Amino acid sequence: xxKLLGIYHYAGGGDPVAxxxxxYTQTKNYVGEAVPALDWEEYQNHKFGKDLN
Numbered sequence: 001x002x003k004l005l006g007i008y009h010y011a012g013g014g015d016p017v018a019x020x021x022x023x024y025t026q027t028k029n030y031v032g033e034a035v036p037a038l039d040w041e042e043y044q045n046h047k048f049g050k051d052l053n
Contacts, residue, residue, distance in 0.1 A: 005034040011041070 007030055009023045027036070 005030065006037055007034045008037045008039065010039045 007023075007027045009019070011019060023036075027034070
């Protein structure tokens with residue numbers, strides 16, 4: 001039984017579109033193979049959450 005693969009991004013609070021583009025560019029070869037995870041801390045990067053919506 002193989003191990004599952006996860007890919008993780010911590011939302012740094014910068015430009016959410018730039019962060020998403022960078023994350024996708026770095027991980028696009030794993031689409032369909034890995035489970036993506038986004039760590040968004042509401043109180044640490046509030047603007048990121050607002051802009052993402």
